[in-house]
Amino acid sequence: xxxxxxxxxxxxxxxxxxxxxxxxxxxxxxxxxxxxxxxxxxxxxxxxxxxxxxxxxxxxxxxxxxxxxxxxxxxxxxxxxxxxxxxxxxxxxxxxxxxxxxxxxxxxxxxxxxxxxxxxxxxxxxxxxxxxxxxxxxxxxxxxxxxxxxxxxxxxxxxxxxxxxxxxxxxxxxxxxxxxxxxxxxxxxxxxxxxxxxxxxxxxxxxxxxxxxxxxxxxxxxxxxxxxxxxxxxxxxxxxxxxxxxxxxxxxxxxxxxxxxxxxxxxxxxxxxxxxxxxxxxxxxxxxxxxxxxxxxxxxxxxxxxxxxxxxxxxxxxxxxxxxxxxxxxxxxxxxxxxxxxxxxxxxxxxxxxxxxxxxxxxxxxxxxx
Amino acid sequence: xxxxxxxxxxxxxxxxxxxxxxxxxxxxxxxxxxxxxxxxxxxxxxxxxxxxxxxxxxxxxxxxxxxxxxxxxxxxxxxxxxxxxxxxxxxxxxxxxxxxxxxxxxxxxxxxxxxxxxxxxxxxxxxxxxxxxxxxxxxxxxxxxxxxxxxxxxxxxxxxxxxxxxxxxxxxxxxxxxxxxxxxxxxxxxxxxxxxxxxxxxxxxxxxxxxxxxxxxxxxxxxxxxxxxxxxxxxxxxxxxxxxxxxxxxxxxxxxxxxxxxxxxxxxxxxxxxxxxxxxxxxxxxxxxxxxxxxxxxxxxxxxxxxxxxxxxxxxxxxxxxxxxxxxxxxxxxxxxxxxxxxxxxxxxxxxxxxxxxxxxxxxxxxxxx
Numbered sequence: 064x065x066x067x068x069x070x071x072x073x074x075x076x077x078x079x080x081x082x083x084x085x086x087x088x089x090x091x092x093x094x095x096x097x098x099x100x101x102x103x104x105x106x107x108x109x110x111x112x113x114x115x116x117x118x119x120x121x122x123x124x125x126x127x128x129x130x131x132x133x134x135x136x137x138x139x140x141x142x143x144x145x146x147x148x149x150x151x152x153x154x155x156x157x158x159x160x161x162x163x164x165x166x167x168x169x170x171x172x173x174x175x176x177x178x179x180x181x182x183x184x185x186x187x188x189x190x191x192x193x194x195x196x197x198x199x200x201x202x203x204x205x206x207x208x209x210x211x212x213x214x215x216x217x218x219x220x221x222x223x224x225x226x227x228x229x230x231x232x233x234x235x236x237x238x239x240x241x242x243x244x245x246x247x248x249x250x251x252x253x254x255x256x257x258x259x260x261x262x263x264x265x266x267x268x269x270x271x272x273x274x275x276x277x278x279x280x281x282x283x284x285x286x287x288x289x290x291x292x293x294x295x296x297x298x299x300x301x302x303x304x305x306x307x308x309x310x311x312x313x314x315x316x317x318x319x320x321x322x323x324x325x326x327x328x329x330x331x332x333x334x335x336x337x338x339x340x341x342x343x344x345x346x347x348x349x350x351x352x353x354x355x356x357x358x359x360x361x362x363x364x365x366x367x368x369x370x371x372x373x374x375x376x377x378x379x380x381x382x383x384x385x386x387x388x389x390x391x392x393x394x395x396x397x398x399x400x401x402x403x404x405x406x407x408x409x410x411x412x413x414x415x416x417x418x419x420x421x422x423x424x425x426x427x428x429x430x431x432x433x
Numbered sequence: 434x435x436x437x438x439x440x441x442x443x444x445x446x447x448x449x450x451x452x453x454x455x456x457x458x459x460x461x462x463x464x465x466x467x468x469x470x471x472x473x474x475x476x477x478x479x480x481x482x483x484x485x486x487x488x489x490x491x492x493x494x495x496x497x498x499x500x501x502x503x504x505x506x507x508x509x510x511x512x513x514x515x516x517x518x519x520x521x522x523x524x525x526x527x528x529x530x531x532x533x534x535x536x537x538x539x540x541x542x543x544x545x546x547x548x549x550x551x552x553x554x555x556x557x558x559x560x561x562x563x564x565x566x567x568x569x570x571x572x573x574x575x576x577x578x579x580x581x582x583x584x585x586x587x588x589x590x591x592x593x594x595x596x597x598x599x600x601x602x603x604x605x606x607x608x609x610x611x612x613x614x615x616x617x618x619x620x621x622x623x624x625x626x627x628x629x630x631x632x633x634x635x636x637x638x639x640x641x642x643x644x645x646x647x648x649x650x651x652x653x654x655x656x657x658x659x660x661x662x663x664x665x666x667x668x669x670x671x672x673x674x675x676x677x678x679x680x681x682x683x684x685x686x687x688x689x690x691x692x693x694x695x696x697x698x699x700x701x702x703x704x705x706x707x708x709x710x711x712x713x714x715x716x717x718x719x720x721x722x723x724x725x726x727x728x729x730x731x732x733x734x735x736x737x738x739x740x741x742x743x744x745x746x747x748x749x750x751x752x753x754x755x756x757x758x759x760x761x762x763x764x765x766x767x768x769x770x771x772x773x774x775x776x777x778x779x780x781x782x783x784x785x786x787x788x789x790x791x792x793x794x795x796x797x798x799x800x801x802x803x
Contacts, residue, residue, distance in 0.1 A: 150597055150598070153597075154524060154595075154597070220600055220604075221598060221600060222596070222598060222599050222600055222604060222608070223596065223597050223598045223599075224594055224595070224596050224597075224608065225524075225594070225595045225596075225597055226592070226593065226594050226595075227520055227523075227524070227593050227594075227595055228520070228591060228592060228593040229592050229593075230590055230591060230592055234590075234592060237615055238592070238594065238612060238615055238616075241611040241612060241614065241615040242608060242611060242612060244611065245607055245608055245611040246608075
């Protein structure tokens with residue numbers, strides 16, 4: 064993938080939604096912004112291969128921080144991330160060479176492309192997650208030991224914070240989360256700043272191309288009136304965990320996150336009240352913290368972080384974010400193996416079920432997404 | 434006052450405690466630190482008059498932010514403020530010319546002197562409050578319209594945050610308060626950065642000298658075994674509001690502040706249970722948010738912000754901070770008129786009783802502290 068044009072954005076948005084595992088924010092809003100920016104610039108956005116970034120060049124990963132339930136309603140002003148990048152450039156007295164996608168999932172795949180266009184910089188094909196994760200320490204840049212500082216946060220009103228020195232990625236997460244909440248629940252994030260050499264060590268390559276490829280397949284299914292769930296699962300080396308309708312959603316925006324759980328029951332469980340309800344083992348329960356974390360049938364874990372759990376609309380394969388869950392949606396829950404970079408012992412310590420408070424070892428789905 | 438030596442610190446600490454109106458943090462801890470730094474440097478700390486700072490010089494006000502209940506127990510590492518000043522100098526690529534005391538009340542009068550010694554800079558005789566206040570927008574620098582950004586916060590662990598662009602002082606307060614809570618409830622603050630010209634427009638002059646003078650008088654009373662309360666009140670153009678013992682303290686550390694209220698009853702109200710309790714109008718009630726805000730006898734307001742309410746130990750005139758209140762202390766509550774800079778309409782909008790949520794106009798005590 065050498066460039067992004069107006070012809071690519073629909074497929075990228077669909078694919079990023081599927082890789083978003085429920086989080087990363089609305090692809091709809093950020094696709095509108097990207098289309099607008101592409102029209103405004105009048106030319107395609109150049110996409111670089113990570114390996115073509117010079118070792119001594121300065122690059123930065125960017126994205127939106129906060130709860131998708133908030134960012135879906137509290138719209139961006141549009142130049143938050145750009146201002147944060149400019150503030151870091153001014154602080155460091157050094158220009159950025161390219162924009163890195165912090166997480167390829169959800170709207171956060173598209174926001175960085177908007178920023179790259181605004182700044183006249185190329186974007187790089189790849190990201191730090193191969194999906195979306197809720198916290199700042201949860202990416203391959205931080206797991207690789209790249210310094211979390213300096214990083215920057217910016218809000219809709221032009222306020223900017225720079226953290227020139229922070230002890231750890233977890234500490235960065237705590238400070239940035241507090242400030243994001245104070246900024247209204249969503250904020251623009253630039254983190255980390257790194258050299259081309261560090262980027263090449265840590266990035267998960269070609270995930271923008273993967274998002275595009277997934278989206279292209281979904282669009283093809285739609286054109287041929289095929290339910291896309293099986294196609295997506297196959298393309299992502301995963302499987303369908305469950306098909307049914309959403310029968311329950313508990314969701315609260317707390318501590319800066321959309322947290323909760325949902326239940327998916329088979330269609331036949333819509334039984335008349337005189338019949339017994341579906342057994343717990345027949346109902347898929349998925350917990351989420353911005354992203355879907357763990358999918359269980361009764362006590363059996365079908366899929367858990369860092370493997371990808373994605374919920375798609377059964378008819379058109381559109382991913383359903385945690386902010387958009389509602390009773391009655393007919394969906395397929397997909398389980399897809401994580402990229403191999405997320406399954407090292409170092410990565411699992413940060414991204415595995417125990418890192419999210421579950422007393423369960425990670426039992427990987429077979430294969431690797433990438 | 435041209436310099437601070439080891440011979441001055443006891444008096445400054447006593448006077449700063451009295452001007453602290455319950456807040457500004459422990460003078461005991463910061464006096465130990467100041468004495469230590471003076472011994473270490475082997476020379477007095479030069480004190481400048483505000484009017485001797487060149488108009489185009491860069492200066493910064495510094496202090497500790499947070500709840501005194503926290504800073505009294507969570508000790509500083511000792512170089513937090515210095516690191517924050519250095520970070521701002523590096524960010525601005527410009528050295529500071531002198532250190533300004535953000536608030537002359539409590540330990541915050543002494544902390545900036547420690548920093549000045551650490552940085553080899555003079556400190557200025559004066560501050561932005563003439564007392565202590567709980568929030569960042571509550572000083573004459575902000576009231577005068579000096580930009581709140583760039584400002585810096587630092588914690589005990591070496592973490593630093595710089596806010597290069599913030600829309601308003603109230604916004605700065607909100608961001609900094611969140612981050613201070615995340616930093617454990619107390620943090621080092623550098624704010625505002627300003628020119629010598631702006632300093633001269635906004636500073637309340639000679640408050641360090643005032644603190645020293647108050648302390649000298651208290652020490653003189655102690656040497657002569659005189660209760661110091663009347664002497665302090667007279668020197669500060671105020672009056673004794675009430676003498677009695679503390680009979681009740683409600684105090685919680687919430688939202689980053691020590692909030693609560695206390696009651697002081699006359700000694701004779703320690704009546705046997707068969708006699709009626711003291712009438713409400715005989716009991717002084719004082720509300721506080723880090724600092725004492727309003728003193729009432731029944732419905733009658735005896736003294737309210739921005740005028741100074743200070744509680745001193747009856748026997749030795751030592752000020753009692755809101756973190757040190759406890760049942761049974763024998764005290765005098767003093768009311769002292771605020772410096773005239775705090776009583777303009779612009780200042781009262783930020784510092785008056787209504788700014789703290791009280792449905793009461795400001796009825797000033799006669800006179801001006803300065």
